[in-house]
Amino acid sequence: MAEAVRIHSGSATRSRSRFPAEAPRWSAVAAGSALALFGLSRRSKAGLALAAGGGLLAFAGSRLNASPTQLVASSTMQVNCSPQQAFEFWRNFENLPLFMHHLDSVSILGDRRSRWVAPGPLGSRIRWDAEIVVERPGELISWRSLPGSDIDVDGYVEFRQAPGNRGTFVSANIIYSPPAGKFGGAIARLLGKDPAFLMRQDLRRFKALIEAGEIPTVEGQSHGPRSRVVAAARTLDPDQAIRRDAGLREVLHAKRRLA
Amino acid sequence: MKAVCWMGTEKMSVETVHDPKILNPRDAIVRITSTCICGSDLHLYDGLMPTMEQGDILGHEFMGEVVEVGGSIKPEKLKVGDRVVVPFTIACGHCFFCEQQLWSCCENSNPNYWMAEKLMGYSPSGLFGYTHMLGGYAGGQAQYARVPFADVGPLKLPNGVPDEQVVFLSDIFPTGYMGAENANIRPGDTVAIWGCGPVGQFAIRSAFLLGAERVIAIDRFNYRLRLAQQAGAEIINYTEVDSVLDRLKEMTGNIGPDSCIDAVGMEAHYTGPTYLVDRAKQALKIEPDRPGVLRECIMACRKGGTISVPGVYGGFVDNFPIGQYMNKAITMKTGQAHMMKYMKPLLDRIERGDIDPSFVVSHRVPIDDAPKMYQVFRDKQDHCTKVVLDPWADGARAA
Numbered sequence: 001m002a003e004a005v006r007i008h009s010g011s012a013t014r015s016r017s018r019f020p021a022e023a024p025r026w027s028a029v030a031a032g033s034a035l036a037l038f039g040l041s042r043r044s045k046a047g048l049a050l051a052a053g054g055g056l057l058a059f060a061g062s063r064l065n066a067s068p069t070q071l072v073a074s075s076t077m078q079v080n081c082s083p084q085q086a087f088e089f090w091r092n093f094e095n096l097p098l099f100m101h102h103l104d105s106v107s108i109l110g111d112r113r114s115r116w117v118a119p120g121p122l123g124s125r126i127r128w129d130a131e132i133v134v135e136r137p138g139e140l141i142s143w144r145s146l147p148g149s150d151i152d153v154d155g156y157v158e159f160r161q162a163p164g165n166r167g168t169f170v171s172a173n174i175i176y177s178p179p180a181g182k183f184g185g186a187i188a189r190l191l192g193k194d195p196a197f198l199m200r201q202d203l204r205r206f207k208a209l210i211e212a213g214e215i216p217t218v219e220g221q222s223h224g225p226r227s228r229v230v231a232a233a234r235t236l237d238p239d240q241a242i243r244r245d246a247g248l249r250e251v252l253h254a255k256r257r258l259a
Numbered sequence: 260m261k262a263v264c265w266m267g268t269e270k271m272s273v274e275t276v277h278d279p280k281i282l283n284p285r286d287a288i289v290r291i292t293s294t295c296i297c298g299s300d301l302h303l304y305d306g307l308m309p310t311m312e313q314g315d316i317l318g319h320e321f322m323g324e325v326v327e328v329g330g331s332i333k334p335e336k337l338k339v340g341d342r343v344v345v346p347f348t349i350a351c352g353h354c355f356f357c358e359q360q361l362w363s364c365c366e367n368s369n370p371n372y373w374m375a376e377k378l379m380g381y382s383p384s385g386l387f388g389y390t391h392m393l394g395g396y397a398g399g400q401a402q403y404a405r406v407p408f409a410d411v412g413p414l415k416l417p418n419g420v421p422d423e424q425v426v427f428l429s430d431i432f433p434t435g436y437m438g439a440e441n442a443n444i445r446p447g448d449t450v451a452i453w454g455c456g457p458v459g460q461f462a463i464r465s466a467f468l469l470g471a472e473r474v475i476a477i478d479r480f481n482y483r484l485r486l487a488q489q490a491g492a493e494i495i496n497y498t499e500v501d502s503v504l505d506r507l508k509e510m511t512g513n514i515g516p517d518s519c520i521d522a523v524g525m526e527a528h529y530t531g532p533t534y535l536v537d538r539a540k541q542a543l544k545i546e547p548d549r550p551g552v553l554r555e556c557i558m559a560c561r562k563g564g565t566i567s568v569p570g571v572y573g574g575f576v577d578n579f580p581i582g583q584y585m586n587k588a589i590t591m592k593t594g595q596a597h598m599m600k601y602m603k604p605l606l607d608r609i610e611r612g613d614i615d616p617s618f619v620v621s622h623r624v625p626i627d628d629a630p631k632m633y634q635v636f637r638d639k640q641d642h643c644t645k646v647v648l649d650p651w652a653d654g655a656r657a658a
Contacts, residue, residue: 166355201373212354216369217283221405224315225314227313230313
């Protein structure tokens with residue numbers, strides 16, 4: 001469990017170090033709101049202008065640096081196989097892009113080292129090299145990125161026998177700490193607003209590959225004429241017609257957006 | 260090929276679309292010889308099920324001949340030329356649920372698992388020709404269909420049995436049978452069945468096969484009640500009595516039926532002001548389902564009895580009588596049919612002559628007539644009970 005502790009304590013220090021980066025943001029929001037209130041209280045044209053200016057400042061402040069500096073993706077999935085089988089499939093890192101759809105490729109460089117490539121903005125590529133930190137066959141693997149990588153990644157996956165002879169609980173935790181530079185926003189976009197959701201999707205594909213031998217799909221199947229409105233919406237939001245982070249209401253009303 | 264497409268609420272159309280392709284190694288392509296319109300297709304036709312998309316191909320009751328198989332399908336499981344009937348649920352065969360024979364709860368067949376997860380907590384299996392929340396798989400009201408996990412679902416059929424006797428193994432016969440099995444019928448029992456549509460008809464006959472002494476069938480259409488009577492059921496036309504509950508009490512000496520089966524589901528018709536309230540709420544989309552039959556089942560069921568729900572519901576209902584349900588010690592069993600558990604034994608029953616499922620067919624039409632038949636079936640015109648479509652009839656011009 002020492003590895004888990006390492007990751008969790010690591011994430012805790014990073015969360016603390018986030019606070020100073022947020023300081024200018026909250027000062028701008030506070031100053032802007034104060035200005036807006038003061039302007040409104042003047043009840044004059046100049047006051048109104050002041051209020052508008054203050055409002056803009058507060059709004060800009062709220063957007064400043066709003067993207068999180070660290071993304072934690074973690075989830076647990078029951079898989080109908082032995083811990084050893086799940087471990088072996090995962091341990092071959094070249095298998096990971098089969099079920100982690102935000103990865104282009106992982107290539108093995110050596111016994112413990114691998115090179116990871118993910119799509120970045122405008123057709124660019126984000127690369128990092130990782131090394132395995134701890135490996136206990138049938139139990140866990142943890143890895144971390146090496147210095148010189150585009151982003152900082154800590155990964156930790158555990159395989160536990162599920163109670164009642166129901167296969168294996170696979171718990172995966174990956175922490176992405178993009179540097180403040182060019183890839184910060186790109187990684188955030190890549191993983192969306194809900195990294196835990198994406199990890200659950202990844203693990204569900206992992207489960208399907210192991211249990212069913214393939215990932216279910218309807219992409220490329222036959223269909224009748226689709227609506228032009230939907231086609232336009234898809235061009236605007238190519239990820240998915242129905243957003244991944246949509247709430248229940250939106251999911252239920254997806255028909256309206258689709259049809 | 261030709262396919263029946265959902266183009267919007269109450270808008271169906273037969274379109275020429277691309278032939279299906281193998282997309283996964285465990286897929287097969289089936290050339291369809293017979294396909295049907297199901298009562299649950301009417302929920303889509305009426306626009307009550309969320310997450311449909313214009314251009315979706317409907318249909319989940321079909322059979323035909325295998326014309327192509329994917330690379331992972333072993334010949335002893337399925338090969339080109341096999342005559343098969345395809346179950347409407349899609350199941351991987353290897354997850355925890357498939358191993359427990361809970362085939363309609365398969366974990367690995369819904370590519371849009373996350374959508375159903377939002378609504379239900381966990382997703383049931385993917386279905387053919389249904390909502391995107393349940394996979395969005397192209398359906399079988401077409402000339403060809405792609406069948407995923409084809410080494411698990413399709414049941415091989417002997418030659419010589421006509422399509423009409425075996426096509427209902429794709430859904431309604433196993434659904435009705437499981438509805439009766441879920442009702443926990445013991446010899447001597449009285450079973451009340453709401454809804455004499457195709458699933459209700461099979462539930463009536465299955466209840467007798469499972470040893471029920473009496474079956475009481477409830478509907479509002481005399482032509483459907485007559486079919487129930489032919490199977491030996493007593494009948495109640497609920498539009499001709501003051502209260503179904505009182506009538507059932509009278510018929511059972513104030514004990515109540517041992518088992519109640521809701522073979523109606525979310526678009527139930529019933530009498531009284533609550534019906535109008537539920538109907539209005541459904542139209543306003545504030546109550547997805549109309550639960551009149553379920554409420555009546557709970558009131559009518561004897562204490563300690565069993566309610567089985569093969570009728571399809573989509574989401575939430577109002578005024579659910581939970582106090583009555585709790586205090587009367589009732590058991591309720593539900594679920595889409597676990598098809599692969601029932602198809603082979605029921606085929607054996609058909610071959611033995613225990614039952615001839617073709618009694619339910621009222622209309623045989625070319626696929627080109629499908630859009631009109633949706634409306635005829637929904638409005639119960641022309642004594643419509645079950646519509647079988649022929650994708651290759653002379654009327655269906657080659658596409």
